[in-house]
Amino acid sequence: MTDKDVSKLIEKTPLLNKIKQNEEVFWKNTMRMPAEEATAETDYSKDDIRDAKERLERFAPFIELAYPETSDLKGIIESPVSEISEMKKYLDETLNEEVPGRLWLKRDDLLPISGTIKARGAIYEVLKHAETLALEHGYLKDTNEDYAVFASDRVKKFFSGFNITVGTTGNLGISVGTMGRQLGFDVTVHMSVEAKGWKKEYLKNIGVEVIEHDTDFSKAVEKGRAQSDADPKSYFVDDEHSVDLFLGYTVGGFRMKEQVEKAGIKVDSDHPLFVYLPCGIGGSPGGVTFGLKQAFGDNVHCFFAEPTKMPSMMIGLMTQQYDALSVFDFGLGGSTVADGLAVPRTSGLVSKIMQTFFSGGYTLKDEHFKALLSQLYTSEGIFLEPAAVAGIIGAHRLIQSKDGQSYIEENKLKDKMKQATHLAWATGGSMVPAKDREAFLFDAKNYSL
Ligand SMILES: *Cc1c(COP(=O)(O)O)cnc(C)c1O
Numbered sequence: 001m002t003d004k005d006v007s008k009l010i011e012k013t014p015l016l017n018k019i020k021q022n023e024e025v026f027w028k029n030t031m032r033m034p035a036e037e038a039t040a041e042t043d044y045s046k047d048d049i050r051d052a053k054e055r056l057e058r059f060a061p062f063i064e065l066a067y068p069e070t071s072d073l074k075g076i077i078e079s080p081v082s083e084i085s086e087m088k089k090y091l092d093e094t095l096n097e098e099v100p101g102r103l104w105l106k107r108d109d110l111l112p113i114s115g116t117i118k119a120r121g122a123i124y125e126v127l128k129h130a131e132t133l134a135l136e137h138g139y140l141k142d143t144n145e146d147y148a149v150f151a152s153d154r155v156k157k158f159f160s161g162f163n164i165t166v167g168t169t170g171n172l173g174i175s176v177g178t179m180g181r182q183l184g185f186d187v188t189v190h191m192s193v194e195a196k197g198w199k200k201e202y203l204k205n206i207g208v209e210v211i212e213h214d215t216d217f218s219k220a221v222e223k224g225r226a227q228s229d230a231d232p233k234s235y236f237v238d239d240e241h242s243v244d245l246f247l248g249y250t251v252g253g254f255r256m257k258e259q260v261e262k263a264g265i266k267v268d269s270d271h272p273l274f275v276y277l278p279c280g281i282g283g284s285p286g287g288v289t290f291g292l293k294q295a296f297g298d299n300v301h302c303f304f305a306e307p308t309k310m311p312s313m314m315i316g317l318m319t320q321q322y323d324a325l326s327v328f329d330f331g332l333g334g335s336t337v338a339d340g341l342a343v344p345r346t347s348g349l350v351s352k353i354m355q356t357f358f359s360g361g362y363t364l365k366d367e368h369f370k371a372l373l374s375q376l377y378t379s380e381g382i383f384l385e386p387a388a389v390a391g392i393i394g395a396h397r398l399i400q401s402k403d404g405q406s407y408i409e410e411n412k413l414k415d416k417m418k419q420a421t422h423l424a425w426a427t428g429g430s431m432v433p434a435k436d437r438e439a440f441l442f443d444a445k446n447y448s449l
Contacts, residue, residue: 124248249287276394
């Protein structure tokens, strides 16, 4: 994209000026459609979510065998929700705004096996690939067999002749690497420059080949894809284009219906649900949103959250240029404390689908990621990794911004806000080693909202 093209885009959409200045913004998506109409325009439906959900259920006996910590949920990889009223009280006082409704946290930081939201999409894709190979080569006769067979040495030995490759800022590699190695695959992970040292160490220790790049995420993916494509026995988990990753994430949103009912949270036309999701390339917030929309229809309102330095989904949707432009075109980029969200170019697949689903999005400066991380620990005793805290301030951003207020009015939500539930999706944190955790907390305590 030339400077002239960028200037034209900014002329059309003045909010881009603020984005270019590295300022925090809240953006309302005017192209959103009713959930049913939006779904009809995609290639996907509830049936695809059910198919993915059933595949995960078939694998549950294997998961339970391989990871005994999943036995409470019988091999289903799921996380709890909990209310964070102390944190809400702090935000209300500090930001001078008593936000109506209650604030909850979805604890994907506690997901078993890999402790981040990636455990949903990435593990699903690895399992699906394993199932496909096993069916093709006669290790499974059909999908009615007992999938505990995947824990056998015979199947592991077979998979050791195949490679799985992925490009990542860190967490996708952890999920693909952990499940890939458990099944016996040879795994290669291409790490971008922001990947944390402990993530590389972790992967090396479980026998993953780690290739370190001194370039950004998009370039690491490119390298990984090229190397994998050259090898017929290698399978590439493609964060930029994978439908299976997307479908794996949708199951998490879809399952919320049952979970909120059990938690006593009412969601209907008088009780709106607002969900705030940290966004990197868009696969996890997009997939979860698609699932939520199939579960709750128009009673759920989904917003994505990005770092001011890497608002790739926001610029992609605002300009409707999707993956045709990157944050570098706006002079942004560079390092951010939210390493899991450090993606300069959004997913073309996901952003195009989400244009009619997301209610909007907002951006956060690094200092605010740090302040939220520190305060959540003080208020609730919960430690999250920086990327994962982005959703916690979403309700306040919605209420305190002009675009947020106009969203509430347009959707006739004003009188219903007192009965609203706000849910911040916490996307990771439990795997951060104690030393790194202490360093984060020590640094973060100097920042405020
Ligand atoms: C990857 C990641 C996200 C964002 O998911 P995308 O699919 O890249 O949008 C959010 N939080 C954490 C902790 C992550 O690792």
